[in-house]
Amino acid sequence: HLDHLRNVIGLRGYGQRDPLNEYKTEAFSLFEKLLTDLRHNVTKWMMTVEIQVEVPAPPAPPERLTEVHLDPLTGENAATAGALPSGLARDQREALPISSLPAGWEQTGRNAPCPCGSGKKFKHCHGALV
Known part of the structure; x- marks a missing residue:
């Protein structure tokens, strides 16, 4: 126009x-x-709009969840590489004794790099589970 x-x-x-x-x-x-x-x-x-409300179906319950820690260098699951026992929930792993850690990891300092190679401090990686 x-x-x-x-x-x-x-x-x-x-x-x-x-x-x-x-x-x-x-x-x-x-x-x-x-x-x-x-x-x-x-x-x-x-x-002229007609609003139709549908009740959503309840979500399916999640199956058993597993925690996965990927090694940034290799891309493999650190839990399956022998670092931690697999198949345990986080609360079960928190109760693990120090003897469950791989040999030589018991004396690792909290602020030292984690021996698994994740690049995190030990206290934020495997040390948090002990």
């Missing part, structure tokens, strides 16, 4: 009217008409 209006507005100059002011007023009235039409259409659609 604005392109058509721009092409035709020059004719109003023959009637001793400023084409720029005429273009501004006509464009503004077109904009107001657009807003009115939008409000009308949105109201019409909102009045």
